[in-house]
Structure formats: structure tokens, C-alpha cells
């Protein structure tokens with residue numbers, strides 16, 4: 575099972591300290607969640623008013639593109655676009671600086687993805703089974719193919735009311751992939767072109783992306799797997815930060831409100847051991863190249 579490794583003395587600008595950084599990339603690649611209990615993202619007193627579900631549309635989160643500076647998901651009335659952009663862009667900069675310091679092996683190759691602010695309580699939220707993130711899953715993007723690149727995410731619980739964020743953390747990627755491999759289907763020729771022409775994807779969807787989406791769905795749709803597979807619960811307290819390769823670590827967010835999240839993409843060639851990537855594991859199981 576994936577496990578949570580605690581690193582007590584991390585700081586935003588000095589990473590996890592020189593002596594500690596060595597093992598962090600290896601731990602992430604083996605499927606660990608790295609937990610920084612004392613790494614709090616500070617929120618100004620004036621920003622407290624942004625901590626309301628009324629700030630977002632039905633998309634349920636504010637999404638920020640650090641490259642364009644564009645903010646999405648803002649409620650038409652009642653939100654404060656400038657203050658919200660300030661909050662999420664500040665988190666994005668800090669998370670990027672932290673990853674650069676804590677994971678020097680990745681520094682030159684890692685790409686900055688989107689930033690999210692999630693002000694809606696997870697528990698009791700209604701959604702379709704496919705969008706229900708209280709079910710164990712690995713992350714994959716329906717509209718934005720990654721072509722094998724890794725999805726690394728940094729999360730901070732910024733709940734001002736003392737509430738933790740509870741995750742279930744599941745089995746290793748290879749075990750999960752083996753369990754469902756017999757039901758994974760290579761997409762038919764031409765489907766990637768069609769999806770792209772219909773603008774359902776922003777680039778051609780690789781076979782890898784298609785299989786990761788299938789795996790995500792198979793995991794979420796399987797009640798027996800959800801209830802009976804190896805798993806552990808962990809509560810990330812307010813004022814803490816954690817990170818994981820969420821395309822690899824099976825996870826389910828069970829409860830919590832007010833989280834900031836930064837996504838990074840990493841080419842597998844930049845990994846210490848690319849053989850541990852979901853791409854290489856799926857290629858071994860399917861006995862064919864997938865990108």
C-alpha cells in the first residue's frame with residue numbers, strides 16, 4: 575500500500591533541507607505521499623472573506639492558469655476576482671519554489687500546471703459516480719492528454735476553522751493496474767483524431783491517456799474494490815501541506831473544505847527510475863507502446 579512519509583522541518587523556500595532532499599524524489603516515485611505537517615500556507619486576515627463556497631460556480635473550484643494569469647470558476651456575483659487571483663497565484667509561486675528546492679532532480683524538467691482553490695465541503699456533496707472523488711481513483715485528465723507525463727500535485731489545507739482534510743489512500747499502482755488490466759481496451763484507430771476534431775480534447779489523446787481514463791472509471795465504478803481493497807485513512811490537518819504523484823497513488827478525498835492545490839507535469843525521462851511510471855507499468859502489462 576502507498577504510505578505517508580512525514581517530513582517535519584520543511585520550509586517553502588528551503589525545501590526539506592539539504593540532507594533530506596535526496597530521498598524525496600525516490601519516495602514519491604515509489605508511491606509515497608510526502609506529508610509536511612508544519613508547512614502552512616499563510617492567509618492574510620483580509621483574505622478570510624474569500625473563504626466561502628459562494629465564491630465559486632457549480633464547477634466548485636477556482637482554477638488558475640499561471641501561464642496566462644486567467645482565473646476560472648468565479649461566481650458571477652459576490653466573488654472578488656482580484657483578491658482570489660492574488661491568493662491562488664501566491665500559492666502557485668510558493669509551491670513552485672518549494673518543488674524546485676525539495677526536488678532538485680526534477681527542477682530543470684518539471685512544468686507548472688494549473689492551480690486550484692477548493693472552497694466547497696467534500697463530504698455530502700452530490701455528483702455523478704465518475705466525478706465522485708470520495709471514491710478511490712488515480713488522476714487522469716479527460717480533456718488535456720499528458721502523453722505519459724507524470725501528474726505531481728502539492729496540496730495545502732488552509733481551513734480556517736480547524737478542520738482536517740481526510741483521504742483514503744489505496745494500493746500500489748501496479749497492483750491496481752493488474753487488477754483491472756483484463757478490462758482495459760486499446761482505443762480504436764481514429765478515435766483520438768475524432769475527439770480532437772470535436773474539440774473534446776486539447777491535443778490528440780494517446781492510448782496511455784485513454785487507458786488511464788478507463789482505469790480511473792473502472793476503479794470508481796467497482797463497489798467491491800472501493801470497499802475491500804487495501805487502504806488506509808489519513809487526515810491532513812489545517813496548516814499542513816502534502817504532495818504525491820496522483821496519477822500513481824490511489825486516493826479518495828472523503829471530507830474537508832478549503833484547499834489549495836498546484837499541479838505539475840514531469841516527463842518520465844526526468845524521473846530517477848522511469849520504470850516506476852504508470853506509462854511503463856501499463857506498457858509492460860499491455861505488451862505494447864502506449865504513446
Ligand SMILES: [Fe+2]
Pocket residue numbers: 707711712713820825
Ligand atoms: Fe484525484
